[in-house]
Every structure is written in C-alpha cells, then in structure tokens.
Amino acid sequence: MKNIILIGFIIFVSGCTNIPTMPTSNNITWLEQGWTEQERQKFHHTSQGTMTLPIPYEWFSALEQPGFKLFGTKGLVVENGYLARLGFITGEVTPYNQAGLPVGFSVDYNVTNPAISKTTFNAIGLTCAACHTGQMRVNDISVRYDGGPAMTNLTELISVLSIALIETYVDEAKFSRFSQRILGITNTEANRKNLRKSLKHTLKNQIQGIVKLEELQLAGLRDKARKDIKEHPFRNRIKTIRDIIKDRKKSTAEGFTRLDALNRIGNTVFGTATGNLKNIVKTDAPVNYPHLWNTSWFLWVQYDASIMGPMIRNSGEALGVAAYVTLDQNSPNNFDSSVKLDNLFWMESLLGGTTPPTKNKKFYGLQPPQWREDIFGEINQKKHAQGARLYAKLCQGCHLPPMDSEKFWSDTYWTKPDEKNLSYLDLPIVDIDYIGTDPQEALVLIKRKVDTTNIGLNTRVYLEDKEWFTEDNPVYFGSKSTDCKPVMVTDGKAQPFSLSLGATVQSVNNYWYQNHNTPIAQQEKMNGYRKNCLRAPFAYKARPLNGIWATAPFLHNGAVPNIYTLLSPVNERPKKFYLGSLDYDTKKMGYKMIKAKGFFELDTTITGNSNKGHEFSNTPGKGVIGRGLSKEERYQLIEYLKDIRVVDNNG
Ligand code: HEC
Ligand code: HEC
Incomplete structure (x- = not known):
C-alpha cells in the first residue's frame, strides 16, 4: 500500500x-x-x-x-x-x-x-x-x-x-x-x-514559512503539510496559512528575467524573518532585472526612483535574498544579521568606480556593453545619423542627451555638489498616468502596509514628500538636491511598507557598524555620502539608454520583447510571448520570441504584466507620449541605440 x-x-x-x-x-x-x-x-x-x-x-x-x-x-x-x-x-x-x-x-x-x-x-x-x-x-x-x-528563472x-x-x-x-x-x-x-x-x-x-507550497502545487502534499502543521505548535496559524495560500494563488508568475523584488523583500523581512505570517502578500508586481552600469551615480534607484541610499538598497536586497536577521525587540541581538556590509561596499565601489564621474565628465566603474560590429553586425552610419535626429527630437527630453555631449553634464541633470564635492544624476521621473505603463511596481510602496509590532523600530529615516506632478507637467526633473525631511519610524500594526523597510534596514546597518566599530567617517563613506531618504511617487524614472540593446525584455516589467515592438503602437506588440531563449535578434533588438518546452509564457493580460504605455502613435490616448513612427524610423532609432553619441548632423 x-x-x-x-x-x-x-x-x-x-x-x-x-x-x-x-x-x-x-x-x-x-x-x-x-x-x-x-x-x-x-x-x-x-x-x-x-x-x-x-x-x-x-x-x-x-x-x-x-x-x-x-x-x-x-x-x-x-x-x-x-x-x-x-x-x-x-x-x-x-x-x-x-x-x-x-x-x-x-x-x-x-x-x-x-x-x-x-x-x-x-x-x-x-x-x-x-x-x-x-x-x-x-x-x-x-x-x-x-x-x-x-x-x-x-x-x-x-x-x-x-x-x-x-x-x-x-x-x-x-x-x-x-x-x-x-x-x-x-x-x-x-x-x-x-x-x-x-x-x-x-x-x-x-x-x-510557506516558501513553496503553492508553487509545488501538490494537492496531496499540501494536505499532508496541513496535517503536519496541525500536529505541531502552529495550530493558530493554520487559518492564516490557508488564507495566504489562497491569496498567493493570485500571484503573477515571474518566469525568466523577472522577479517581484519589492513584494518578496517585504514577505521575507516582515513575514518570514519576524514570523508574522500575516505580513505575507501575493507577488503580482514582477520586474525585469534592471541593468547596473552607471546606476551607482543615480540619485534615486529602483524603477520607481524610491531609494537614495546605496547601502540601504543593497542591504535591503541582501535581506530580501534571505540573509539571516533577528527582528525581535526582546532579543539582546535585535537587528543582528548575516549581511556583509563590507562586501556590499566593495561591490558598490566596483560598480560605480571611485572617481566621481563629474570630475572628468566620464563614468568610471562598470561600463555599458559596446555593440561589437564583429559579432552583432555593422552599424549603418546613414541610418544611425537619421536615428540621432529622431532621438534628439523624441527621446532625449526624458532619456537625456548623449553622454559625450556638454549638455549631459550640466546642472540640468546633476545635483549641486555637496560638501564632498560629489554630484549625482537626478533622473526625470514620469507620472504613470501619463507614461501609461503597468502601475503594479510603483503601487507597492504607495499602498502596502505592514505590521511591525515587536520589531523594536525607533529609527530616523528621511523622506521626500511632495507633489511631483501637475496636470500639465507629468515629468518631474528633480530637486537637484540631496535634502530630505527627517521622520521617526516606530512599530505599529499598519505602517507604510516603504518607511518600515527603510527603518529596518537602517537599524540592521547601524547594528553592523557598531558591532564592527566602524568610525563615523567610514560609515558615511560606506553609505555613499547620502542619507537614507525615501519616497514613493506614482512614477517611473527615465534613464540614459546606453547599452539598452543588451537589456531585453523591455519596460520595467519586461512586457515588451524588443525595441522594435516598443517603438510600435500597443496593438502591434505581442499579447503573449516566450522568455527563456538566449537567441538574440540583432534586427529588432531583443531575444527571439521562440516557443519551447520550459520557456516562460509572458501573458500581458495578467495583473502586473501590462504591455501598454510608452507609446508612439498617431491616435491620442493614455500612455501615448509621441507621434507614430514609420517602420523606417523605428529601425533608424534602433541603429542609433547601438551607439548613442553626439552625431554631426550638419554634414
Ligand atoms: C534575486 C535577484 C537580485 C539580486 C541577488 C540582486 N538584485 Fe539588484 N535588483 C533586482 C531587481 C528585481 C531590481 C529591481 C527592483 C525594483 O526596482 O522594483 C534590482 C535593482 C537594483 C538596483 C537599482 C537599479 C536602478 O535602475 O534603479 C541596483 C543598483 C541593484 N539592484 C544593485 C544590486 C547589487 C549591487 C546587488 C548585490 C549586492 C544586487 N543588486 C543583487 C534583483 C536582484
Ligand atoms: C515622456 C518621457 C519619455 C519619452 C519622451 C521617451 N521615454 Fe522612454 N521611457 C520613459 C520612462 C518613464 C520609461 C520607464 C517606463 C517603464 O519602465 O514602465 C522609459 C523606458 C524606455 C525604455 C525601456 C527601458 C528598460 O529598462 O526596459 C526604452 C528602450 C525607451 N524608453 C526608449 C525610448 C525611445 C527610443 C524614445 C524616443 C523615441 C523614448 N524612450 C521616449 C520616458 C520617456
């Protein structure tokens, strides 16, 4: 039997x-x-x-x-x-x-x-x-x-x-x-x-920890698990677990190249690490892994431009990928963790370089990948020049002028130098009501609440809290300053996720600094000379497009497979496509859309997967940000994105 x-x-x-x-x-x-x-x-x-x-x-x-x-x-x-x-x-x-x-x-x-x-x-x-x-x-x-x-995956x-x-x-x-x-x-x-x-x-x-119940999808096993749980001292959690399983079934599958980083960090830190399972929510805000060249010098990181402090971002991510952490106000080691701040600092320095970019008008650290003509094919210089003109007219208002232009390095885009004579790239953010792309990622920080009872937060963080947009101005070019308003964060039953996460990570970092007798000057250096400033705009940032050809699929949620379809009207973008193939389409700039066993079907009709917005179309509507582009123009822009630089267009 x-x-x-x-x-x-x-x-x-x-x-x-x-x-x-x-x-x-x-x-x-x-x-x-x-x-x-x-x-x-x-x-x-x-x-x-x-x-x-x-x-x-x-x-x-x-x-x-x-x-x-x-x-x-x-x-x-x-x-x-x-x-x-x-x-x-x-x-x-x-x-x-x-x-x-x-x-x-x-x-x-x-x-x-x-x-x-x-x-x-x-x-x-x-x-x-x-x-x-x-x-x-x-x-x-x-x-x-x-x-x-x-x-x-x-x-x-x-x-x-x-x-x-x-x-x-x-x-x-x-x-x-x-x-x-x-x-x-x-x-x-x-x-x-x-x-x-x-x-x-x-x-x-x-x-x-409900790590994988619903993902295993083993009905029999689930029943056995429930029985196990019943026989053990988790009886009172059964209902919660059942609710969570039901809720998590509504999660959006992430598949290749994507992860709902924000919600997962929240689940790991406030659910698994605290043992307060009620804090676990479904994951329905998948995002494509962003690329990391130049990001160390962005004043605000994350797709929704919500975090200023590099050590907060990195240490928060480490907790999300399951570093061990004590979160219990009754523990003498509250906020002790296995996170290695020294290693995180080394990684961040390697990515960003140690010479500030504004010094010689050039980024150090990790460089964007170059389009190698010997591998990917020759760049057509005529089309490239035509693309340059289109880029200047239609794109650079949000994505910035080429990095080898004087304009790129002007104080239109960079913060005023601070005491250390450092400036940061304060990228434009665009109201989602205008850009029209999927709102799920940005909504996480705006809407999510967490129960932080017993964590023992009593921590100062900083906040940029303002009206970023007006009816006729959906693009915000930043305050060009690192100033933010201090706020104290304490425990509570329904606290804003963003502030609670910022405060928890801050406390974890403080514990590490103290435990390692890190002098204040060194702490500031490791914190990237920036405050733990947070914000939660209903917006996504527009970033320079250097190396963008190597970062498919596109948009923050990866719902558009290649640049050609991104520059096409929404009704010409595929409703479903497969991710998993490594074969690169040098013409359309993205992975080839191949269907095969085990590949991930990205269905753009599911919550979090919308492929709408950032649209160039002659039919006005929500998410239309520019006129329609002819097929030739789309290919001219593609040619230019292979090598974004100042082009002498008078010749
Ligand atoms: C488990 C996967 C994963 C790991 C590991 C990971 N990241 Fe990320 N990272 C992401 C995702 C997903 C995002 C986007 C989150 C968002 O904006 O919602 C991100 C965002 C970022 C950003 C912001 C980029 C931007 O354009 O604003 C930086 C910088 C970054 N990661 C650096 C790092 C560094 C440094 C490490 C290691 C210390 C690291 N990441 C480890 C998945 C990961
Ligand atoms: C009104 C401002 C604006 C204009 C104009 C604009 N963009 Fe964007 N762009 C954005 C924003 C904001 C995003 C991020 C949207 C998201 O991820 O949901 C973006 C994203 C992108 C991405 C995807 C980046 C990624 O990480 O996947 C590409 C590629 C891109 N834009 C190319 C262009 C090109 C080419 C043009 C000109 C033809 C252009 N954009 C014009 C604001 C703009």
Whole structure:
C-alpha cells in the first residue's frame, strides 16, 4: 500500500518540473566593460551574507535532479549543464569559486544561523551577479556581460530544489544515495537517522514559512503539510496559512528575467524573518532585472526612483535574498544579521568606480556593453545619423542627451555638489498616468502596509514628500538636491511598507557598524555620502539608454520583447510571448520570441504584466507620449541605440 502511494506520488511529482533544454556553445565572449578578469570573478562569487537556499552547501551538492529514471539514477542538480537550463551561467573554478558553482552563487563557510541550528554550517546563497549578469547567443557565440539582466528563472530553481528535497525524503533509494554522498565514511545508521531528521526539519520549516507550497502545487502534499502543521505548535496559524495560500494563488508568475523584488523583500523581512505570517502578500508586481552600469551615480534607484541610499538598497536586497536577521525587540541581538556590509561596499565601489564621474565628465566603474560590429553586425552610419535626429527630437527630453555631449553634464541633470564635492544624476521621473505603463511596481510602496509590532523600530529615516506632478507637467526633473525631511519610524500594526523597510534596514546597518566599530567617517563613506531618504511617487524614472540593446525584455516589467515592438503602437506588440531563449535578434533588438518546452509564457493580460504605455502613435490616448513612427524610423532609432553619441548632423 505504502509503495502504491509512493509510486503515485512520484509520477505526480515528476511532471512538476518543467525546465527547458538549452543548447550550449563553447564559443564564449565576455564583453569588455572596464573590469579586470579578477574583479569580474570576484564580483561573481563574493558573498553578501545571504542564505538564499535554505539548505547547507553539502546538501545542495548532493541533491539529485527531480524525477526518476526507469534504469539508473538522475544526475545531480549541480552537474554542469543542469543549472544552465534555468539560465545560470556555468562558472569557472577560481580562488573565489572553489566549488565551481554557476555565476552568482557563493558559499559562506562555517556560519551560524541561530534560526536553523547552533552549530556552524556552510551556507549557500545568491549574490548580485545571479540576477545582474546578462547573456545572449548570436551566430553560435555565447556573449556575456556584467550588470545586464540575467536570463535566469529563480522561482523554478526554488521549485526544483524543493521537489528534489521532498523526493529525497520520500524515496528510500534516493535518500540512501544522498546520505552516502554527504556522510561518506561516516555513513552510519545513527548519522543517517540524524540527517533524515534534519531533512524533515528543513522541509517542515519550508512549509511553515510557506516558501513553496503553492508553487509545488501538490494537492496531496499540501494536505499532508496541513496535517503536519496541525500536529505541531502552529495550530493558530493554520487559518492564516490557508488564507495566504489562497491569496498567493493570485500571484503573477515571474518566469525568466523577472522577479517581484519589492513584494518578496517585504514577505521575507516582515513575514518570514519576524514570523508574522500575516505580513505575507501575493507577488503580482514582477520586474525585469534592471541593468547596473552607471546606476551607482543615480540619485534615486529602483524603477520607481524610491531609494537614495546605496547601502540601504543593497542591504535591503541582501535581506530580501534571505540573509539571516533577528527582528525581535526582546532579543539582546535585535537587528543582528548575516549581511556583509563590507562586501556590499566593495561591490558598490566596483560598480560605480571611485572617481566621481563629474570630475572628468566620464563614468568610471562598470561600463555599458559596446555593440561589437564583429559579432552583432555593422552599424549603418546613414541610418544611425537619421536615428540621432529622431532621438534628439523624441527621446532625449526624458532619456537625456548623449553622454559625450556638454549638455549631459550640466546642472540640468546633476545635483549641486555637496560638501564632498560629489554630484549625482537626478533622473526625470514620469507620472504613470501619463507614461501609461503597468502601475503594479510603483503601487507597492504607495499602498502596502505592514505590521511591525515587536520589531523594536525607533529609527530616523528621511523622506521626500511632495507633489511631483501637475496636470500639465507629468515629468518631474528633480530637486537637484540631496535634502530630505527627517521622520521617526516606530512599530505599529499598519505602517507604510516603504518607511518600515527603510527603518529596518537602517537599524540592521547601524547594528553592523557598531558591532564592527566602524568610525563615523567610514560609515558615511560606506553609505555613499547620502542619507537614507525615501519616497514613493506614482512614477517611473527615465534613464540614459546606453547599452539598452543588451537589456531585453523591455519596460520595467519586461512586457515588451524588443525595441522594435516598443517603438510600435500597443496593438502591434505581442499579447503573449516566450522568455527563456538566449537567441538574440540583432534586427529588432531583443531575444527571439521562440516557443519551447520550459520557456516562460509572458501573458500581458495578467495583473502586473501590462504591455501598454510608452507609446508612439498617431491616435491620442493614455500612455501615448509621441507621434507614430514609420517602420523606417523605428529601425533608424534602433541603429542609433547601438551607439548613442553626439552625431554631426550638419554634414
Ligand atoms: C534575486 C535577484 C537580485 C539580486 C541577488 C540582486 N538584485 Fe539588484 N535588483 C533586482 C531587481 C528585481 C531590481 C529591481 C527592483 C525594483 O526596482 O522594483 C534590482 C535593482 C537594483 C538596483 C537599482 C537599479 C536602478 O535602475 O534603479 C541596483 C543598483 C541593484 N539592484 C544593485 C544590486 C547589487 C549591487 C546587488 C548585490 C549586492 C544586487 N543588486 C543583487 C534583483 C536582484
Ligand atoms: C515622456 C518621457 C519619455 C519619452 C519622451 C521617451 N521615454 Fe522612454 N521611457 C520613459 C520612462 C518613464 C520609461 C520607464 C517606463 C517603464 O519602465 O514602465 C522609459 C523606458 C524606455 C525604455 C525601456 C527601458 C528598460 O529598462 O526596459 C526604452 C528602450 C525607451 N524608453 C526608449 C525610448 C525611445 C527610443 C524614445 C524616443 C523615441 C523614448 N524612450 C521616449 C520616458 C520617456
């Protein structure tokens, strides 16, 4: 009887992972972006102190791929090629990556996580490069570049791991191989029993944290989980969990290249880390991983231009990717965390460079990728010049003049120099009622409330609170200043998410600084000489378009596959398309829209996925920001976006 259930379960589970087969190429080119090979390798694998994967590194290395084979056994999850099918770039063994893991994975040896156990273990987590390293394939060349959006499917990775863990738990044979790999010569009955116990504990923890219930979509398992929960001291949480499952079913799938970063950070910090599960909400504001060249010098970051402090953004992200943190006012270690602020500072400095751009009118740090004519094809100079004229007329009002122009470096766009003689690029933000693109991302900070009771917040943050737009002026060019109004944030039942997150991260950072005896001057330096200033406009920022050709899909939610369709009227943009293919379309500028098993269907009719707005059309309407463009004009603009620079148009 037991076996029949098991076999049924196995068949059920095996159908649950759906990962594509990816053709591989041995012809690999990393584009030149101003980093040394060593800097790149280090950036790819330096830990920010996260424990994204809720299992020790040894388990991760010993897990078999989900599913079963009639004869023989499945390969390991970490085996070359398997994670590549989820879009992860195969890594090289270097001193920074002794384990030879894919780009963006890092191992922290001998850490403790009081939430898991008192003994030390080796944690595995994601670092910036997991989400911010781009790749594409052209003529069988695999082109890679730093700071570009990653073609990875993170939610599928978590599903794969969850299913692999469950299968290892329920299938004796899998478990026996798993324990042999982990225990080796210490594979005794007693040790096996212990390992099994930890495995069960981990699975239960996952279920308790509702990490993946709805994603597993295993009705039978869900019932079992509920029963487990009932038998354990979480009885009063059952209703909450049921509500959350129901609610999260309404989430919008993220798929390749996207993540609902804001809502997930909120869920992890205020839901999982505090244990207050009521703070967990559905994730329906997916965004495309933004590109990172030049962003260190943006006064405001995030698509909705909501955060000023780089260390707040980075440390907040690290908490979101599951760094360990204590959030409990009764704990003597309240706000202690595993976040590594020193590493975050190093990464930020590598991205932004240490020489301020206004000094020599040039950005240091990570450079935008260049359109290599030998790989992508020659730039047609005539069309390029025509595109330059169109850009000056139709685009640069929002996306700024070319970076090699005098105008770009004028105080129209840069803040007044501060005491350190530093200026920041204060990018225009555009009212969503005017730009007409999907509002979900911007609404998160405007609408979401969290219960912060017992966290122990008593923290000063800063706020830019104003009317940014008027009826006839939907574009706000910024105050050109870093001044903001101080506000105290304390605990409460329904506090604004934005302020609460800002205050929590601030407290976590303060704890680290104190714990590491960091002098004030060094703290200010690490904070990027900017205050923890926050704002929540109903708007998205317009940014310079250098290197934009390498950042498909487009708009903040990735709902438009290529530049050609972005410059076309909405009714000519595809309503559904597939993400997952690495094949680059050099003509339309984006990934080729190929349908294949395991690719992600992006359906633009679902909440958070709208492909409307930012439209060039002769039919006036919401979201129309300019006149219609002929097909030739669209291609002229595409030609110009390959190399944005001042063009002598008199010749
Ligand atoms: C799990 C994926 C993930 C990881 C890991 C990650 N990011 Fe991001 N990052 C995102 C997403 C998604 C956004 C966009 C969020 C938004 O605006 O709603 C983002 C936004 C940003 C931005 C703002 C860009 C802009 O245009 O305003 C910067 C800068 C940034 N990340 C830097 C980093 C750095 C540095 C690290 C490592 C310390 C890092 N990120 C780690 C996914 C990630
Ligand atoms: C009224 C201001 C405005 C004008 C004019 C404008 N844009 Fe934009 N653009 C924006 C804003 C705001 C966004 C971000 C919208 C979003 O992500 O939802 C954007 C986004 C984009 C993106 C996508 C960036 C990304 O990260 O995916 C591209 C490409 C782009 N614009 C190209 C152009 C071109 C080419 C023109 C001229 C033909 C142009 N824009 C004119 C404001 C403008």
